[in-house]
Amino acid sequence: MHERLSFFVKRDSALHPLNPLTKIVLALGIILVSIFSPWYWTSHVLLLVVIVPLVFIGKVATEYFTSALRLILPAAGFIFFMQAFFQPIGQTVIFNFWFLDITQESLLFAFRIATRITVMISAFTLFLLTTHPSELMSDLTRRGLPPQFAYVIISTLQILPQMQAKAQTIIAAQRSRGLDTESTFFKRIGSVVPLVSPLVFGSLVEVEERAIAIEARGFTSKKAKTSLYEISDRSSDKFIRWGLVIFVIISIVLKLWLS
Amino acid sequence: MAFINLNNVTYKYPLTKTPALQNINLQVNEGEFVAIVGPNGAGKSTLCYTLAGFVPHFFKGEISGTVEVAGIDSSKSTLDKWVLNVGLAFQNPFNQISGAKYTVFEEIAFGLENTGVPRDEMKPRVEEAMKLTDISNLADRSPYSLSGGQQQRVALTSILVMRPKLLVLDEPTSQMDPIGTREVFGVIRKMAEGGMTVVMVEHKMEWIANFADRVVALKDGQVLMEGKPNEVLTSELLVENGFGVSRYTSTAREAKKQGLWKKEKLPVTLDEAVEGFKK
Numbered sequence A: 001m002h003e004r005l006s007f008f009v010k011r012d013s014a015l016h017p018l019n020p021l022t023k024i025v026l027a028l029g030i031i032l033v034s035i036f037s038p039w040y041w042t043s044h045v046l047l048l049v050v051i052v053p054l055v056f057i058g059k060v061a062t063e064y065f066t067s068a069l070r071l072i073l074p075a076a077g078f079i080f081f082m083q084a085f086f087q088p089i090g091q092t093v094i095f096n097f098w099f100l101d102i103t104q105e106s107l108l109f110a111f112r113i114a115t116r117i118t119v120m121i122s123a124f125t126l127f128l129l130t131t132h133p134s135e136l137m138s139d140l141t142r143r144g145l146p147p148q149f150a151y152v153i154i155s156t157l158q159i160l161p162q163m164q165a166k167a168q169t170i171i172a173a174q175r176s177r178g179l180d181t182e183s184t185f186f187k188r189i190g191s192v193v194p195l196v197s198p199l200v201f202g203s204l205v206e207v208e209e210r211a212i213a214i215e216a217r218g219f220t221s222k223k224a225k226t227s228l229y230e231i232s233d234r235s236s237d238k239f240i241r242w243g244l245v246i247f248v249i250i251s252i253v254l255k256l257w258l259s
Numbered sequence B: 001m002a003f004i005n006l007n008n009v010t011y012k013y014p015l016t017k018t019p020a021l022q023n024i025n026l027q028v029n030e031g032e033f034v035a036i037v038g039p040n041g042a043g044k045s046t047l048c049y050t051l052a053g054f055v056p057h058f059f060k061g062e063i064s065g066t067v068e069v070a071g072i073d074s075s076k077s078t079l080d081k082w083v084l085n086v087g088l089a090f091q092n093p094f095n096q097i098s099g100a101k102y103t104v105f106e107e108i109a110f111g112l113e114n115t116g117v118p119r120d121e122m123k124p125r126v127e128e129a130m131k132l133t134d135i136s137n138l139a140d141r142s143p144y145s146l147s148g149g150q151q152q153r154v155a156l157t158s159i160l161v162m163r164p165k166l167l168v169l170d171e172p173t174s175q176m177d178p179i180g181t182r183e184v185f186g187v188i189r190k191m192a193e194g195g196m197t198v199v200m201v202e203h204k205m206e207w208i209a210n211f212a213d214r215v216v217a218l219k220d221g222q223v224l225m226e227g228k229p230n231e232v233l234t235s236e237l238l239v240e241n242g243f244g245v246s247r248y249t250s251t252a253r254e255a256k257k258q259g260l261w262k263k264e265k266l267p268v269t270l271d272e273a274v275e276g277f278k279k
């Protein structure tokens, strides 16, 4: 069963009690600095000196390295090879395969891009692992994000796996009635059509019922909403956020200045 | 004056020709537990939506007559205010999960967050409600990982926690086993004794007979009959109109034809049946 629908893991760490916004800004800040900084080794340093220590500070090492192995490494590896082979830069050929040349320049470039991708996904993973989705939404709503908007985001995140499971059920049900979903491409395209209507029309009725259900629980109440969780926003949070903003600005300025 | 006052209510869904409710007159007192029975399409759910304010505020369509709960006229109120007095739980538990919460505890607190209940009041209220419906052990589970019957309990608890004056339930036990059904009926009875008014659509006749104060039989959008559970649920009129009846009632009715059932009154529950056959 979908016992865990979010990435969040509950731990008692120094990262978990940070304000959710601080953690978003942290992830975005790392991503932006790694994109904009003109220094070649920025992403590598960010990965080793910022992200890996944060993973341990946040006590989510097992979860992080599992997803690193399963998701981040394959993605980064793929990008590395694509860039190394197909980036038409540089003269210093160090390796030749059929009509493809690998130059020293393209290798260096590929290494940089792949590390940057690793940093981007890692920063985001770290954020998801240490931030409770409900707290995130409550905090953003409190800061003025319309609750309807917050609801759409969070319920979509939760309901997508449910839709997927349902699509599987419908496919199984249709197949047991003789529907062909496994032969040639065109036949399969044709056979998707009967799957669409139960999924969509089923969903429309569901949407109506769900709208009634949340309305019955005061979702559109004009009263000021409260939150089950106390979400702290200490001065250290603000300090971290402004610090990150400054880092990002410095990176952008350096980038503009040097190019 | 009665707590619920429906006066000549007729309602048509948009784009339909025949009304789903026709000339409904219904008075319910505070703290009364009324059960609604009727065949498919009788208008039971529509009546629930009407009491809960979703007809006409959500479904639109044409309504005439007056709907009053706690002295307030529904047409003069708005849905967001109406739901503070009237709680609604319905059949499909999956669609009642907000989808915005990751644990059962948070799910139940959702209504309290929306209506601005202070945090220190929220936790004890959620805990108390979960204890009442016996789901405290599910607090940290994901609502999606539960069985249908457990989800129905969560849906009911999510409404009870808001402490409505009127509780409207549309087949809230359809996915529960007999033990679960009995427990939930017990909880609802207790709420009614505590002063909450309850209107509940239910097919399980034995349980209605055991727990409800009054039964209203609906057919084709009209009130066919109303009265004491035993009177209504054993009436010939229900059989003639294609209502489902309790197996004890139908057994005793057959037995009566053969001269094996001696009593005037037919039974609805097992106890009544045993009692009657003993004589």
Ligand SMILES: Nc1ncnc2c1ncn2[C@@H]1O[C@H](COP(=O)(O)OP(=O)(O)OP(=O)(O)O)[C@@H](O)[C@H]1O
Residues within 6 Å of the ligand: B013, B014, B016, B020, B038, B039, B040, B041, B042, B043, B044, B045, B046, B047
């Ligand atoms: N959203 C809607 N739009 C149009 N007509 C509707 C809508 N919902 C219900 N109806 C119609 O209104 C009538 C009463 O339906 P209602 O759902 O109230 O019956 P019910 O007694 O709850 O039936 P069931 O036992 O199947 O739940 C039916 O004829 C139905 O087709």
Ligand SMILES: [Mg+2]
Residues within 6 Å of the ligand: B044, B045, B046, B170
């Ligand atoms: Mg119904």
